[in-house]
Amino acid sequence: MNANALALNLPPLLDARGVCKSFRKPDGDELVVLDNVNLTLRPGEIVGLLGRSGSGKSTLLRLIAGLDDPTSGVVDYQGTPVAGPAHGISMVFQSFALFPWLTVLQNVQLGLEALRLPEAEIRKRSLQAIDLIGLDGFESAYPRELSGGMRQRVGFARALVVHPNILLMDEPFSALDVLTAETLRNDFLDLWGEGQLPIRSVLLVTHNIEEAVQMCDRLLIFSTNPGRVVSEIPIDLPQPRSPLDPRFRALVERVYVEMTARPRGEHRAGAKSERFAGTGIGTSLIHVSSNLLQGLIEAVSEPPYNGKADLPAIAQALQLEADELFPAADALQMLRFAEVEGGDIRLTEAGLAFTRSETDERKHLFARHLLTYVPLAAHIRRVLDERSSHTAPKSRFFDELEDYMAEEAAERTLRTIISWGRYAEAFAYDDQRQIFSLENPA
Amino acid sequence: MSQASGKLDRMRLEQPISVLKTRYVPGRWDVIAFILVFGLFAYLGATAHALTGSLAHLEAQPVSLDPRYLPGYAAQTALRMLVAMVASLLFTFTYATLAAKSRRAASVLVPLLDILQSVPILGFSITIVFFLSLTPGRVAGAELAAIFLVFTSQAWNMAFSFYHSLRSIPDELDEAARAFQLGPWMRFWRLEVPFAMPALIWNMMMSMSGGWFFVVAAEAISVGHTTVTLPGVGSYIALAIQERSLAAIGWAIAAMFVVILIYDQLLFRPLTASADWFRLEQEAGLMPSRSWALTMMRRSRLLGFGQSLFGSAIQLGFNRGAAPKPTPPRAAASAARGRLVDVAWYSAVAAIVALGAWRIGRLVMEHIPLAEVGHVFGLGFLTLLRVVVLIALASVIWVPIGVHIGMRPRLARTVQPIAQFLAAFPVNLLFPIVVSGIVVLKLNPNIWLSPLMILGTQWYILFNVIVGASSLSADLRYVGENLGVRGWLWWRRIALPAVFPFYVTGAITASGGSWNASIVAEVANWGSKHLTAAGLGEYIADATSAGDFPRTVLGIAVMSLFVVVLNRLVWRPLYERAERKFRVS
Numbered sequence A: 001m002n003a004n005a006l007a008l009n010l011p012p013l014l015d016a017r018g019v020c021k022s023f024r025k026p027d028g029d030e031l032v033v034l035d036n037v038n039l040t041l042r043p044g045e046i047v048g049l050l051g052r053s054g055s056g057k058s059t060l061l062r063l064i065a066g067l068d069d070p071t072s073g074v075v076d077y078q079g080t081p082v083a084g085p086a087h088g089i090s091m092v093f094q095s096f097a098l099f100p101w102l103t104v105l106q107n108v109q110l111g112l113e114a115l116r117l118p119e120a121e122i123r124k125r126s127l128q129a130i131d132l133i134g135l136d137g138f139e140s141a142y143p144r145e146l147s148g149g150m151r152q153r154v155g156f157a158r159a160l161v162v163h164p165n166i167l168l169m170d171e172p173f174s175a176l177d178v179l180t181a182e183t184l185r186n187d188f189l190d191l192w193g194e195g196q197l198p199i200r201s202v203l204l205v206t207h208n209i210e211e212a213v214q215m216c217d218r219l220l221i222f223s224t225n226p227g228r229v230v231s232e233i234p235i236d237l238p239q240p241r242s243p244l245d246p247r248f249r250a251l252v253e254r255v256y257v258e259m260t261a262r263p264r265g266e267h268r269a270g271a272k273s274e275r276f277a278g279t280g281i282g283t284s285l286i287h288v289s290s291n292l293l294q295g296l297i298e299a300v301s302e303p304p305y306n307g308k309a310d311l312p313a314i315a316q317a318l319q320l321e322a323d324e325l326f327p328a329a330d331a332l333q334m335l336r337f338a339e340v341e342g343g344d345i346r347l348t349e350a351g352l353a354f355t356r357s358e359t360d361e362r363k364h365l366f367a368r369h370l371l372t373y374v375p376l377a378a379h380i381r382r383v384l385d386e387r388s389s390h391t392a393p394k395s396r397f398f399d400e401l402e403d404y405m406a407e408e409a410a411e412r413t414l415r416t417i418i419s420w421g422r423y424a425e426a427f428a429y430d431d432q433r434q435i436f437s438l439e440n441p442a
Numbered sequence B: 001m002s003q004a005s006g007k008l009d010r011m012r013l014e015q016p017i018s019v020l021k022t023r024y025v026p027g028r029w030d031v032i033a034f035i036l037v038f039g040l041f042a043y044l045g046a047t048a049h050a051l052t053g054s055l056a057h058l059e060a061q062p063v064s065l066d067p068r069y070l071p072g073y074a075a076q077t078a079l080r081m082l083v084a085m086v087a088s089l090l091f092t093f094t095y096a097t098l099a100a101k102s103r104r105a106a107s108v109l110v111p112l113l114d115i116l117q118s119v120p121i122l123g124f125s126i127t128i129v130f131f132l133s134l135t136p137g138r139v140a141g142a143e144l145a146a147i148f149l150v151f152t153s154q155a156w157n158m159a160f161s162f163y164h165s166l167r168s169i170p171d172e173l174d175e176a177a178r179a180f181q182l183g184p185w186m187r188f189w190r191l192e193v194p195f196a197m198p199a200l201i202w203n204m205m206m207s208m209s210g211g212w213f214f215v216v217a218a219e220a221i222s223v224g225h226t227t228v229t230l231p232g233v234g235s236y237i238a239l240a241i242q243e244r245s246l247a248a249i250g251w252a253i254a255a256m257f258v259v260i261l262i263y264d265q266l267l268f269r270p271l272t273a274s275a276d277w278f279r280l281e282q283e284a285g286l287m288p289s290r291s292w293a294l295t296m297m298r299r300s301r302l303l304g305f306g307q308s309l310f311g312s313a314i315q316l317g318f319n320r321g322a323a324p325k326p327t328p329p330r331a332a333a334s335a336a337r338g339r340l341v342d343v344a345w346y347s348a349v350a351a352i353v354a355l356g357a358w359r360i361g362r363l364v365m366e367h368i369p370l371a372e373v374g375h376v377f378g379l380g381f382l383t384l385l386r387v388v389v390l391i392a393l394a395s396v397i398w399v400p401i402g403v404h405i406g407m408r409p410r411l412a413r414t415v416q417p418i419a420q421f422l423a424a425f426p427v428n429l430l431f432p433i434v435v436s437g438i439v440v441l442k443l444n445p446n447i448w449l450s451p452l453m454i455l456g457t458q459w460y461i462l463f464n465v466i467v468g469a470s471s472l473s474a475d476l477r478y479v480g481e482n483l484g485v486r487g488w489l490w491w492r493r494i495a496l497p498a499v500f501p502f503y504v505t506g507a508i509t510a511s512g513g514s515w516n517a518s519i520v521a522e523v524a525n526w527g528s529k530h531l532t533a534a535g536l537g538e539y540i541a542d543a544t545s546a547g548d549f550p551r552t553v554l555g556i557a558v559m560s561l562f563v564v565v566l567n568r569l570v571w572r573p574l575y576e577r578a579e580r581k582f583r584v585s
């Protein structure tokens, strides 16, 4: 699109420079979520943010929306720093965030009422937005009467009706089923292309790489821990873009490669567990079920992949979105069952051995790798072995983890280690009493 | 959307919806609404007039047991309860909002509410003298006192519920409200009140029941030498008990029934039915309420007009002043100053608390020997024993019945309002039966007066278990049937775990209510017959009627202590456990 070239000459709508954000952990240390992020948004472009779960994309969006303040750095909107929610920046939420007690019309009117416009004006503009977004006839319906797709349309109408300069969207399509999401996406792109939308640029967070390539003029890839923009991929395919177009495929492949690239300074294969801030037991884990791990490892071992697969291909074959695939691939890598690099996943010897084994043998192998390569699992096991009662309360490990990560992440990490430990029969856990133990329930 | 492109121009030509419905044609619902609205005005005018006379005038016209006067009494009682309810709502909106918005305020207001909730309602009758002194010789002061007493039986749990709702507003709705820059007033009416509504309505219903329970005490006020009897159903009942008139008791029950029914139909039904629209999601199994009054409000243009008037009043708040300024970010520089204010605030609180403790200590110590304080604690344990045994008994009876009812939605719909009515039933009405029974059969009042304590409150257990059982998903029930789970196994593995969290909620309410009721239940009068059961309730009741201020304070303080400790040590952990154990995911 030559809108890009045009946009380059205009002053940026939004300019974030050196933005850092950290949260205070319970032990008083800082958890750095965003580290020196720079981002500009020019009129006429759709910019996509891609990154692993927990890389701080939503946090950045909240900073831009003025819902939170950066620890350092500035976000300039039209030349003035953002301080609190600004006129002209509006937001579409992943969970829709509609007010269930207001009708469609009332939901849409809300932002205009807050601006204290005259009533006639409010009504006129709301009805226009409702009509534009394909909701006419539903004005007096309540959100609960609508399907997910229609609800998100209300979300769009509510955001558009204030005629914002910038539309922020945090995974707007991910709560919808595939077909509905596609329809809504295409409708949005049509209106955008026809210049019907009263907005000047869009910042889109998504996990869906195809969606990002489909919609955006520019993609920013985030790294995890701390979140940083590690690369920028311009997409200059003309709209409408076909996912079957070889150039489209090449871009998707490129995004996968960027997203599996190792950060600088890391050479050893499978050094994943040391890659995060705080090594050893302080590694925060993303929940991946043992079922998914087995499914992925098996799929990669089978033909046509025979042990080495292209990530986009395997994602499509298993119907996985990037936010499920990446953590699973990471987990296999951490357990030394696979290596991930350059957009590919390749099973190790151990991984291949795993696929050839029977259930019991698999569990043994899994347990061995778990206790060898995941320091937290080894730590829990050691504590249980050392204690004469062979039990330990969850809080003991929770408190330890909290030194390294936020409460929520600690909770998630423990949940993950519990489910892996249970599968491996490395240790048992009683949720009711919140106690780890060595014995398995009889 | 794409099919909608290009409709913009057409849209501009269409009339806005508000202009479209201009022709006014009165309908059937309008007639009913008209009668109701103007009937209400007439009633308010007439009744309010009676509330403002002088005390001497009141004494010249003592309460009569003639049933002809009863409708008038019922009207006055109903109005008192309505005023108390409005006051409770105002209190709820301000107190809970303050507590939810300010960390410092919360540090004082929340524990305070916890204590206030545990103070037995009759304890507040200490304040009567104060209210009487406000308007010497006029009825207004006595009315205020009575309304305040009813208020104290209604306000606390409502405020708690609202506070809890404000604290649990979902993040995404909060962020949407902030992103769209809703001002505080608009945020309150568009987000906070609607979100809190379902829980608040449920608590209003419970409060109303509680109010009835104590309306007898509130209308026949006697503290030491001061005795004021306000005309109303409560004082009618008190007189009937004094004169041992069974017929009058029957009339009183009938009058109460009618008033409760009217409240149910005109206030709570419409509220619950509309609250269903406020719920975030459709909860499985909960019966959607229906209400003809709500239908009327929706259909009638007349009431619609009134409604839009109220809406506009609120809207006026939205539109007042200039467009909102963006909220400035919390400046990091002021952190040190914030800490300083913190220190000042908490020291002030500590000082006031210390002063209060010293005053209470002195008051009690000067008048009451230490041995008696120990004795009062002993009485507390006696009452505790009653509460525990009764809750256990009620659970054994009502949990199985509640599960059975809950599994049958149609039956549940019938039982629900009945249970609500029974919960509102003042225990005093049963004095004739119980007292006569105990006297005739020569029973031990220490044991046989006890059941009165739980009479009004056991229904909360039944009520909650019904809700719990009816929310057990059909799938889970089918699985049970499919696997052939029957008998004790079915109870142990399916039914009891499913209703447990609901049961705990009900039992907490029932236990709190029983402590309260002990003051009425441990002292039963029927004419000149006077039966007592040794316990903390009896101690407080005696001290109050003797106008013994220090002993009343001591008794109330000890009871509050028991209730708070019981809540902290037993109910809250149990509740948290229930929540943790039974949440899925």
Ligand SMILES: Nc1ncnc2c1ncn2[C@@H]1O[C@H](COP(=O)(O)OP(=O)(O)OP(=O)(O)O)[C@@H](O)[C@H]1O
Binding pocket: A023, A024, A033, A051, A052, A053, A054, A055, A056, A057, A058, A059, A060, A323, A406, A408, A409
């Ligand atoms: N208020 C908070 N307090 C403490 N930690 C927080 C807070 N908000 C976010 N975090 C942490 O910041 C990190 C980034 O969170 P964020 O929601 O921005 O990630 P994300 O990239 O949007 O992830 P996802 O793709 O899963 O939505 C997470 O580790 C999260 O635990």
Ligand SMILES: [Mg+2]
Binding pocket: A057, A058, A059, A170
């Ligand atoms: Mg996010």
